[in-house]
Amino acid sequence: MQTTLSHAPVAAPECPAIPHEYTTLSAAEVSDALDKLGLPGSALGIAPIGTEPRMLGRAFTVRYAPVDLEPGTVGDYIDDVPAGSVVVLDNAGRVDCTVWGGILTEVASRTGITGTVINGACRDGAAAGQFGYPIFSRGRFMRTGKDRVQVAEVNGVVSLGDVRVRPGDILLGDGDGVVVIPRERETEVLQIALRTRAAEEKIIASFRDGKSLTDARNEHNYHTLQRIQK
Template identity: 55%
Template sequence: MNDQAVDRAGKHDCATLSDAMDRLGIEGVCRGIKPRDHAFRLCGRAFTVRYIPIDVLAPGNVGDFVDDLPAGTVVVLDNRGREDCTVWGDIMTQLASHKGLAGTVIDGACRDVDLCLKLGYPIYSRSYSMKTGKDRVQVDATGVTVEIGGALVRPGDILVGDADGVVVIPSERADEVLALADEIATAENAIREAISQGMSLRDARAKFRYHSLQTRRP
């Protein structure tokens, strides 16, 4: 099914989307979450998972949720920034790639990085390591609001990732964020064209109101 908001978001880089959200006063940057390959790019709607430390009295599992996800989904895993154990590895990467998921975003660590690089499957995480999350963490809930690098992510929010990191666009504000992103991108492209034609950077920025593009407005 065509998702016009996702298609529009995918045409912008994270810097432009971040600038648009700055102007609206939205905290959309997932701080500290970086791509395992700078060539990776992702864009899609979030499926969220929250992890907690293992309950020794009633242990759960790390989750088989990938089985049920449709193509184009971004898997968003909140492991509270833990870097001492992983919540995503090669088997999940293989299945996610096969199913055509848009990528995985983790506030925590992944492992088996070589396979995501080989398959070109986008993984964004706080770090990577090799120690399993089995018997250390378990799924607490899916389809709930989670926190990724200081930004709240709810089911259905739009995530965009590129070489700079990941931003999250609240679904109910997507239209206004994307309208501003279009405006900012148009102005910045005009500045680039003007300086390529010999205009000074100072004059080009003044002409196209560069210094007010990201300024929050009352």
Template identity: 55%
Template sequence: MVDEKLADGLNKMGVTALSDALDRLGIDGQAVGIMPVVRDMRFAGPAFTIRMLPVGLTGGVVGDYIDDVPAGAVVVIDNDGILDQTVWGDILTFVAHSKGIAGTVIDGVCRDSDRCVELSYPVFARANTMRTGKDRTTADAYNVPIQIAGVRVAPGDWLVGDADGVVSIPADRVREVLAVAQEIEEAEERIRAAVRRGMRLDEARRAANYHSLQTRRQDQ
């Protein structure tokens, strides 16, 4: 069962604060270059991973795994950043939305983007295109460690996405990352409040220890 309270907390926090927390904790989790189809898409949930490979001589299909993805999970597809063939389209979006899957993250491209906009189903990818992956790409392995944009993602790791991109958080550190992100957000809110009261920005930043908020600490 997906921890809905944790998912809600991560969603509300957003990826910029979570990215800063990852930096401070020395965790490489920013999947740079993978963005939402439309800016207002957002999600948070544990990863159901898929590793794609070229079809070659083995044959195979792109998307018949979708029935095994639990509600609240995030489909995370490693297609090695390939931009000339899709691994996600209209039918997968329809089924994922119907099942209550939290979202889809692709190191590669999607197509039929209008459908995910129509259904408000979050899809994050490097781009979109029309060219199918059928007979070009096959789903080779499920729920194995993969890479997206150079970031390792293990099954069950938490993925969070919003208008600024996607971060991946190791499952055993997700609450720690969220706590640090909350600390950073609270410090930034103190800065905004101080500026509203008339304080200079440089003074407000010094008072909140702003310049070390994202810096890695020896005790973490």
């Protein structure tokens, strides 16, 4: 029997507001905290398109699959994405066709979506700079995904390579890339990231006061900051 995905609003999970302190953290600082907790949240190979944008929001997830006998939709989900979300597109890492382009960039930027992360490719990269909209992907390629891939699931579990993303997880991106913070652990990750930053600031202060970097690091336990806690 032939089945196709019909377009219907899909509710995003109810999640609290993202703690304000996350706006002060870098991807590197969050990555260190994830390492400390033994959480795989650093998305390898996902890089910013264009300038080095800043992105923070909760995941609205979309999974793609190769076209069925009857091709389905590619981008109609965009009308259902709540403002403040990050669109996470899982196209299985394919870079031979795109699942995001200039029209989606303008719509997203005008409706309050905070960024897009793609396990795959995008096109019309200049639009990201034109609208000041953060896009992170595995690369750029001009060929459309229409009639090559279609939306298979909205607001399900997706992947960015070896990192799982669930609806409502926090995504933070900057010039170093993208990290994913599981929503159940976001308070713990935040506390460790802030604690690690404070320790590194003390190391720099000690160095500026005349201590060697070796002594400053030893004084503030630098070599244990990212080590998995037991």
